[in-house]
Amino acid sequence: MNAAERPSHRAIPAHERLIVALDCAGPEDARQLVRTLGDAVGFYKVGLELFCRDGAFSLVRELRDAGHQVFLDLKLFDIPATVAAAVRNVRTHGARFVTVHASRRVLEAACAEQDDLGVLAVTVLTSFDAVDLQDLGYPPTVTAEDLVLQRAHTALAAGCAGVVASPLEARRIRAAVGDGLAIVTPGIRPAGTAGEDDQRRVATPRAAFEAGADYIVVGRPIRTAPDPRAAALAIQETIAAHF
Numbered sequence: 613m614n615a616a617e618r619p620s621h622r623a624i625p626a627h628e629r630l631i632v633a634l635d636c637a638g639p640e641d642a643r644q645l646v647r648t649l650g651d652a653v654g655f656y657k658v659g660l661e662l663f664c665r666d667g668a669f670s671l672v673r674e675l676r677d678a679g680h681q682v683f684l685d686l687k688l689f690d691i692p693a694t695v696a697a698a699v700r701n702v703r704t705h706g707a708r709f710v711t712v713h714a715s716r717r718v719l720e721a722a723c724a725e726q727d728d729l730g731v732l733a734v735t736v737l738t739s740f741d742a743v744d745l746q747d748l749g750y751p752p753t754v755t756a757e758d759l760v761l762q763r764a765h766t767a768l769a770a771g772c773a774g775v776v777a778s779p780l781e782a783r784r785i786r787a788a789v790g791d792g793l794a795i796v797t798p799g800i801r802p803a804g805t806a807g808e809d810d811q812r813r814v815a816t817p818r819a820a821f822e823a824g825a826d827y828i829v830v831g832r833p834i835r836t837a838p839d840p841r842a843a844a845l846a847i848q849e850t851i852a853a854h855f
């Protein structure tokens with residue numbers, strides 16, 4: 613399926629706009645969280661923590677068989693041929709998205725292997741602030757937002773399904789690329805405050821969608837809530853009110 617044939621992210625059911633990160637110690641903990649959330653959540657992200665355990669792909673297939681959408685947050689980054697081969701292998705699992713770091717030739721190679729599985733370009737991690745960028749060698753004049761915008765243009769040109777960025781950049785990405793890319797935003801904190809953990813560029817669910825996000829990714833604010841299902845339902849109510 614090419615980009616033109618893929619279903620528009622503007623027509624996503626409201627219920628699928630919340631993606632819950634299954635950052636769990638192992639597949640059994642993830643299954644328990646999925647059972648707890650029940651019908652409050654229809655889209656799950658499986659990431660590095662689970663992929664470093666046995667059984668992650670069995671879990672992915674179970675989620676698909678149960679009717680959930682799945683996002684494989686593998687954050688692939690290697691030479692173009694290796695990333696292309698990895699995308700070809702993971703597209704057999706019936707997932708909706710896979711993440712690839714936003715480097716032009718790597719994205720182009722990954723996108724050539726897209727099918728029903730869409731490639732999301734990771735722009736600048738939402739845990740990064742100005743100090744992290746300088747540690748990577750960027751001059752102080754280069755902001756996270758500048759880099760995100762540049763990488764969003766690269767993702768669009770490469771044919772990606774979307775980008776992963778913080779909600780703080782969503783408005784500028786939307787203005788720059790229109791509906792050409794799905795905008796997926798982690799860094800969601802229902803209280804809207806940064807500095808409580810490793811995330812730095814954060815916003816509330818409502819602010820993310822007002823800025824133009826298509827999907828939000830939420831992990832700890834749901835997983836560690838006293839009542840995870842109630843926390844997920846509260847976010848779903850915000851989403852339903854917005855769309």
Ligand code: C5P
Binds near residue numbers: 635776777798800811
């Ligand atoms: O717990 P929290 O809500 O911070 O989880 C955010 C999730 O989104 C984590 O699984 C993290 O790996 C992922 N993510 C991110 N920033 C990106 C890409 C993915 O936080 N740029």
